Amino acid sequence: MAIYTMPDATGKYGEFGGKFVPELLMPALIELEKLYEEAIQDPEFIEELNKYLAEYVGRETPLYLAENLTKKLKGAPIYLKREDLNHTGAHKINNTVGQALLTKRMGKKKVVAETGAGQHGVATATVCALLDLECVVFMGEEDIRRQRLNVFRMELLGAEVRSVSHGSGTLKDAVNEALRYWVSNVDDTHYILGSVVGPHPFPKIVRDFQSVIGNETKEQFKQKTGKLPNAVIACVGGGSNAMGMFYPFIQEESVTMYGVEAGGQGLETSKHAATLTSGSVGILHGTMTHLLQDAHGQIEEAFSISAGLDYPGVGPEHSHLHETKRVIYDSITDKEALDAFQFLSKTEGIIPALESAHAIAYAMKIAPKMSADESIVVCLSGRGDKDVEQVKSALEGK
Amino acid sequence: MGKDLIQQSFLKKQEAGEKLFIPYIMAGDGGLDILEERIDYLHQCGAAAIELGIPFSDPVADGPTIQDAGLRALNNGTSLGSVLNVLKESSERRSVPIILMTYLNPIFVYGIEKFASDCKQAGVDGVIIPDLPLEEEAIIDKLLYKNSIAFIRLAAMTSTKERVLELAKRSEGFLYAVSVTGTTGARATHEQEVKDYLRMLKQESAVPVLAGFGVSTEVQARELSSYCDGVIVGSKIVDLFHKGQLEEIKGLIQNSVKYEVNS
Numbered sequence: 145m146a147i148y149t150m151p152d153a154t155g156k157y158g159e160f161g162g163k164f165v166p167e168l169l170m171p172a173l174i175e176l177e178k179l180y181e182e183a184i185q186d187p188e189f190i191e192e193l194n195k196y197l198a199e200y201v202g203r204e205t206p207l208y209l210a211e212n213l214t215k216k217l218k219g220a221p222i223y224l225k226r227e228d229l230n231h232t233g234a235h236k237i238n239n240t241v242g243q244a245l246l247t248k249r250m251g252k253k254k255v256v257a258e259t260g261a262g263q264h265g266v267a268t269a270t271v272c273a274l275l276d277l278e279c280v281v282f283m284g285e286e287d288i289r290r291q292r293l294n295v296f297r298m299e300l301l302g303a304e305v306r307s308v309s310h311g312s313g314t315l316k317d318a319v320n321e322a323l324r325y326w327v328s329n330v331d332d333t334h335y336i337l338g339s340v341v342g343p344h345p346f347p348k349i350v351r352d353f354q355s356v357i358g359n360e361t362k363e364q365f366k367q368k369t370g371k372l373p374n375a376v377i378a379c380v381g382g383g384s385n386a387m388g389m390f391y392p393f394i395q396e397e398s399v400t401m402y403g404v405e406a407g408g409q410g411l412e413t414s415k416h417a418a419t420l421t422s423g424s425v426g427i428l429h430g431t432m433t434h435l436l437q438d439a440h441g442q443i444e445e446a447f448s449i450s451a452g453l454d455y456p457g458v459g460p461e462h463s464h465l466h467e468t469k470r471v472i473y474d475s476i477t478d479k480e481a482l483d484a485f486q487f488l489s490k491t492e493g494i495i496p497a498l499e500s501a502h503a504i505a506y507a508m509k510i511a512p513k514m515s516a517d518e519s520i521v522v523c524l525s526g527r528g529d530k531d532v533e534q535v536k537s538a539l540e541g542k
Numbered sequence: 543m544g545k546d547l548i549q550q551s552f553l554k555k556q557e558a559g560e561k562l563f564i565p566y567i568m569a570g571d572g573g574l575d576i577l578e579e580r581i582d583y584l585h586q587c588g589a590a591a592i593e594l595g596i597p598f599s600d601p602v603a604d605g606p607t608i609q610d611a612g613l614r615a616l617n618n619g620t621s622l623g624s625v626l627n628v629l630k631e632s633s634e635r636r637s638v639p640i641i642l643m644t645y646l647n648p649i650f651v652y653g654i655e656k657f658a659s660d661c662k663q664a665g666v667d668g669v670i671i672p673d674l675p676l677e678e679e680a681i682i683d684k685l686l687y688k689n690s691i692a693f694i695r696l697a698a699m700t701s702t703k704e705r706v707l708e709l710a711k712r713s714e715g716f717l718y719a720v721s722v723t724g725t726t727g728a729r730a731t732h733e734q735e736v737k738d739y740l741r742m743l744k745q746e747s748a749v750p751v752l753a754g755f756g757v758s759t760e761v762q763a764r765e766l767s768s769y770c771d772g773v774i775v776g777s778k779i780v781d782l783f784h785k786g787q788l789e790e791i792k793g794l795i796q797n798s799v800k801y802e803v804n805s
């Protein structure tokens with residue numbers, strides 16, 4: 145296999161990616177790219193980042209062999225990469241710590257972020273409290289209603305949460321509003337994007353900061369078994385936990401990778417968020433990628449029981465890995481995710497985030513078809529405490 | 543048509559001792575059947591060209607007024623294709639230059655090559671794409687050139703001198719000087735920094751320089767115009783049309799184009 149060197153110098157992953165933003169933001173993106181490349185070559189920066197990841201975030205996270213789950217499914221053993229055990233309860237903080245340190249390095253004092261379910265917003269507000277940065281988080285009106293506790297969490301942490309009522313009032317509109325805010329405050333504000341989306345260099349920066357997931361997994365799996373796993377599974381909304389898990393395995397040809405999108409009420413309905421499996425190529429939020437859109441290029445609303453997967457675009461590198469077939473993308477419905485949510489809770493005593501439950505559900509499908517000599521790693525990207533109320537309503541049929 | 547029509551229209555205004563005024567309207571706001579009437583009206587009021595917005599679901603460069611107008615247009619079923627059809631149908635009767643302002647995605651999904659040739663068929667003279675910076679414009683620049691459509695570039699106050707020079711060199715028809723660090727929409731004041739920026743652009747650009755974003759009153763328009771060739775007014779015009787205040791539109795345009803000496 146040729147050496148994988150994406151993105152290229154222009155921020156492209158094959159035909160995807162790039163920087164489709166107003167001229168106003170170009171100087172900031174060029175500066176960010178330059179500064180980021182310098183930072184990751186600077187041993188002091190890396191040392192500081194690793195210190196926070198170890199002592200504040202709580203890395204490394206365990207790679208746990210889920211024996212009960214494996215016994216029940218009767219097939220390949222399933223290992224869980226426990227990103228749910230990170231401080232703030234999800235993988236999101238791997239990226240926000242890195243970007244907050246970049247913000248400091250740029251001499252900027254303010255941060256803006258978008259959030260859907262609130263996980264990235266909380267992870268951003270947390271590191272801003274830690275590193276004494278002012279923090280504004282844009283969140284869709286509809287999401288604020290669905291995730292009231294996370295709003296209060298962000299406020300406790302000292303962030304200002306601004307409600308976005310334009311458009312559908314969900315994550316895509318929060319990104320629009322965060323971009324507008326950034327356009328207006330670019331001199332003193334850094335935009336901490338929460339996923340591998342947006343204009344270059346964001347997809348690369350977020351991927352790199354999240355790659356700690358895949359790097360640790362590879363090392364831990366080798367220590368446990370002396371081998372590489374046969375299959376790696378992660379859920380994909382924007383795709384940051386998946387990219388962080390996949391990236392270190394791209395060149396390992398023996399590893400099959402599965403990206404699991406939110407199938408919502410089913411791909412045959414319009415209520416899903418399966419961008420790669422049923423969308424088309426376009427340009428949104430500064431990048432060329434797969435989108436949910438109509439015949440005229442208007443972006444459509446995504447739908448999923450999981451707010452964190454509820455995004456009508458996807459990271460451009462996923463589009464590239466989809467086109468080149470290096471990663472297999474498939475979808476899991478709300479119902480399957482709900483079943484997996486309960487199943488993992490009961491069998492392992494681990495309540496997964498609804499996002500991560502999509503990856504679990506997919507493992508439950510493929511594990512029985514694989515032999516006991518093979519193995520699967522699932523990225524358990526977050527814990528499900530934030531979702532219990534919603535799951536309760538869903539199970540009661542509300 | 544195309545670049546030439548823009549140039550002729552601008553020259554005619556300038557020879558009459560006027561500054562240039564380009565109003566922006568959202569195509570389909572109020573229905574596509576009134577589009578021709580609105581274009582005619584703005585032409586009669588003294589517009590040097592019309593900037594016609596194509597609605598997009600996610601307009602990141604726009605403030606609330608134009609966002610709302612875009613949603614109204616989308617709810618009317620407006621699309622890039624339907625706007626081009628209306629423009630084509632009325633192109634024989636029209637003499638004012640038409641400049642389309644559209645985000646890249648509607649063009650991309652329509653088909654870039656088809657877009658360029660259909661624009662020519664529809665009598666579109668120039669195109670502005672706010673989310674297409676220098677680095678990415680190869681996706682469309684040659685096709686616009688081939689069809690004689692002016693590809694108008696936007697310069698920003700955050701642009702480095704190097705980028706400004708490149709933008710000024712490449713821009714066709716005119717150079718769009720974004721005169722706020724922010725999105726479209728009314729602003730209270732324009733500061734010294736803006737004046738210096740406009741003077742600099744004017745000095746470096748071979749094509750006329752027009753200031754836009756945040757211009758909403760005739761006082762602002764005349765002041766900014768005194769440092770460049772004229773202004774583009776969007777949100778205010780959109781708002782006045784939406785409220786049906788046509789006389790105010792006329793007043794704003796006619797009072798804005800008056801030449802004011804101000805160094």
